[in-house]
Amino acid sequence: MAGYSKSKAQLNTGAEIPLIGFGTWQDKDQQADAVFECLKSGYRHIDTARVYGTEKGVAEAIERSNVPRGDIFLTTKLWNNSHHPDDVEKACDESLGFLRTDYLDLYLMHWPSPFKRGDKLRPTKDDKILTGDSDFVDTYKAMEKLVDSGKVKAIGISNFSRAELERLLKETSVVPAVHQMELHPYLAQHDFVDFHKTKGIHITQYSPFGNSNQVYTKGQDISKLIDDPVLVDIGKKYGKNGAQVALAWGIAHGRSVIPKSKTPSRIKANFEGDFKLEAEDVKKIDSLDKKLRFNDPSSSFGWNFYSDLDGKAS
Numbered sequence: 001m002a003g004y005s006k007s008k009a010q011l012n013t014g015a016e017i018p019l020i021g022f023g024t025w026q027d028k029d030q031q032a033d034a035v036f037e038c039l040k041s042g043y044r045h046i047d048t049a050r051v052y053g054t055e056k057g058v059a060e061a062i063e064r065s066n067v068p069r070g071d072i073f074l075t076t077k078l079w080n081n082s083h084h085p086d087d088v089e090k091a092c093d094e095s096l097g098f099l100r101t102d103y104l105d106l107y108l109m110h111w112p113s114p115f116k117r118g119d120k121l122r123p124t125k126d127d128k129i130l131t132g133d134s135d136f137v138d139t140y141k142a143m144e145k146l147v148d149s150g151k152v153k154a155i156g157i158s159n160f161s162r163a164e165l166e167r168l169l170k171e172t173s174v175v176p177a178v179h180q181m182e183l184h185p186y187l188a189q190h191d192f193v194d195f196h197k198t199k200g201i202h203i204t205q206y207s208p209f210g211n212s213n214q215v216y217t218k219g220q221d222i223s224k225l226i227d228d229p230v231l232v233d234i235g236k237k238y239g240k241n242g243a244q245v246a247l248a249w250g251i252a253h254g255r256s257v258i259p260k261s262k263t264p265s266r267i268k269a270n271f272e273g274d275f276k277l278e279a280e281d282v283k284k285i286d287s288l289d290k291k292l293r294f295n296d297p298s299s300s301f302g303w304n305f306y307s308d309l310d311g312k313a314s
């Protein structure tokens, strides 16, 4: 990451991860241009996933940008149809192929929940997802082998509950480098965050703008997090907008944030969300927590996610 001067953290592997990253879920056909724009703006951390269908677009943008591969922190994720331990390496190889690279900086288990094995990303019967029977501990052990082979520099998880994470830590040998989870000022998860600190697990905040993602049906009836008067007001002091303040809050806590945008002006502006907030402002934002979780596919995935975490609808 030669010459990168923005905020970074060190993972438990010793590698560095930029705190401001770029999300690529949705608007699949616009992602090659969006990622090109993000690299031009200075981002060096890109988040994709097999299921987003955006790995090819990311590869195209990286090639077009002429930014050396070694200067980019690249994350992708293992999808739920490939949880069987015998399928994990093949899935990783496919992602490497789409991304036209020979290694990943980070490979995450996207969800703890398996789907039925096979080529279909969303295997269904009568419109219902067919679940699988692989245990996420076995899936993770297969991911550990990818580190040994050099295909993957670090492994981690996404969307685990505390009990699921505790079991993983007990029964496997590589502590996840990163846990990617929904986290923003309306879902601050202070206790869960502290637990990660004690284990040396870096947190990446997804949906850092909370209810701005329009696929989230929950949260459309309240005003947008990025318009929250406290964020907007704090922003005035620094010449920043509410979105930038939301990002700076995560960064102040040493976490990565991965805002998504297909809009060039927003892509540029969000990169400037990596700025230093004063401690009193961080504290004010800490107290905005409403325990509001917008992403919970439990009913469609056939798995009760987040059962012991804040924001679980009762």
Ligand SMILES: NC(=O)c1ccc[n+]([C@@H]2O[C@H](COP(=O)([O-])OP(=O)(O)OC[C@H]3O[C@@H](n4cnc5c(N)ncnc54)[C@H](OP(=O)(O)O)[C@@H]3O)[C@@H](O)[C@H]2O)c1
Pocket (backbone or CB within 6 Å): 022, 023, 024, 025, 026, 047, 048, 110, 158, 159, 180, 181, 205, 206, 207, 208, 209, 210, 212, 213, 214, 226, 243, 244, 258, 259, 260, 261, 262, 263, 266, 267, 269, 270, 295
């Ligand atoms: N691990 C997981 O299960 C998981 C789940 C969800 C997300 N993620 C990752 O996290 C990334 C980010 O999360 P997300 O996509 O859910 O939501 P997000 O980044 O919080 O919000 C994206 C939405 O905000 C809009 N936006 C972006 N910048 C803005 C700005 N400065 N002002 C106003 N609106 C702005 C975007 O619109 P435009 O694009 O139209 O500009 C888009 O509609 C994803 O892309 C993905 O990489 C991971």
